[in-house]
Amino acid sequence: MRRHLVYNAADHISPATATDPYLRPAFPLANRLRRASWNIVWLLLYRPSPRPFHAWRAMLLRLYGARMGPHCHFYPASRVWAPWNLICDEQVTAADHAEIYNPAPISFGGHAILSQGAYVCGATHDFDDAAFPLIAYAMHIGSYAWICARASVAPGVNVGDGAVLGMGSVANRELEPWTVYVGVPAVKIKQRRRHT
Numbered sequence: 001m002r003r004h005l006v007y008n009a010a011d012h013i014s015p016a017t018a019t020d021p022y023l024r025p026a027f028p029l030a031n032r033l034r035r036a037s038w039n040i041v042w043l044l045l046y047r048p049s050p051r052p053f054h055a056w057r058a059m060l061l062r063l064y065g066a067r068m069g070p071h072c073h074f075y076p077a078s079r080v081w082a083p084w085n086l087i088c089d090e091q092v093t094a095a096d097h098a099e100i101y102n103p104a105p106i107s108f109g110g111h112a113i114l115s116q117g118a119y120v121c122g123a124t125h126d127f128d129d130a131a132f133p134l135i136a137y138a139m140h141i142g143s144y145a146w147i148c149a150r151a152s153v154a155p156g157v158n159v160g161d162g163a164v165l166g167m168g169s170v171a172n173r174e175l176e177p178w179t180v181y182v183g184v185p186a187v188k189i190k191q192r193r194r195h196t
Contacts, residue, residue: 109143
């Protein structure tokens with residue numbers, strides 16, 4: 001599956017905003033204000049909430065546009081960059097310090113898990129363009145997929161149903177369904193037994 005580019009800052013931000021392209025904002029003012037508002041809510045209402053209050057945190061994410069299935073467990077120290085670009089089926093889990101950087105939509109199938117410190121990165125920069133614009137990709141993490149502790153998924157990489165990305169591993173290309181990957185960069189080491 002090819003990477004699906006959704007956002008290119010060069011198409012949205014006027015070169016007139018700064019003479020040095022490295023000083024241009026990557027997002028329009030409305031987006032930056034919305035994120036500032038969300039960060040305040042995260043700091044004051046989401047982060048200090050008791051660990052068992054999953055429904056409370058799901059409600060806060062929904063208030064900012066997230067589409068959350070039932071029984072999602074997002075822990076207090078988990079981070080979502082843009083809730084309005086988050087789509088979760090049922091029982092999706094994001095452990096403490098898991099981070100979803102989603103300038104473009106990222107969807108999670110049912111029972112997908114992000115363990116402690118896992119990082120799903122939805123954007124990078126076009127280093128071949130002199131203006132170095134931010135570019136963001138739509139991504140999908142499949143049902144029953146498991147991104148283990150401190151593992152990272154690179155921009156535009158899709159993770160198949162039931163795939164496992166081992167602890168500290170880095171996925172820089174698509175992960176096949178029901179397959180276990182480890183390493184930097186992650187390589188396939190074995191098939192996972194299907195349980196659905």
